[in-house]
Amino acid sequence: MENNYDKKVYEVEEIQHILGISRTSVYEFIKETYKSQSPFKVLKIGNLYRIPKPAFDRWINGEE
Numbered sequence: 001m002e003n004n005y006d007k008k009v010y011e012v013e014e015i016q017h018i019l020g021i022s023r024t025s026v027y028e029f030i031k032e033t034y035k036s037q038s039p040f041k042v043l044k045i046g047n048l049y050r051i052p053k054p055a056f057d058r059w060i061n062g063e064e
Contacts, residue, residue, distance in 0.1 A: 009043070009050040018060065 010018075016026040030049050034042040040055040 007053070009052055010056055012049050012051075015051060015056070 012026055012030055013023075015030065016023055019026065019029075021029070030042055030051070033040065034044055034049060040059045041052055043050045043052070
């Protein structure tokens with residue numbers, strides 16, 4: 001099935017790849033970020049974390 005929309009969130013594995021850190025480190029970082037919702041928003045759906053692309057991209061680019 002082909003999607004007709006652009007993905008609006010990153011998965012934890014994608015954040016791991018972007019930041020170049022270990023799986024353990026990225027999960028620790030994302031869990032802390034989820035608790036504080038800073039420096040970017042993190043969504044939790046069941047046991048899955050999703051990171052909205054616009055907020056993460058602004059943070060990684062130093063815009064926030």
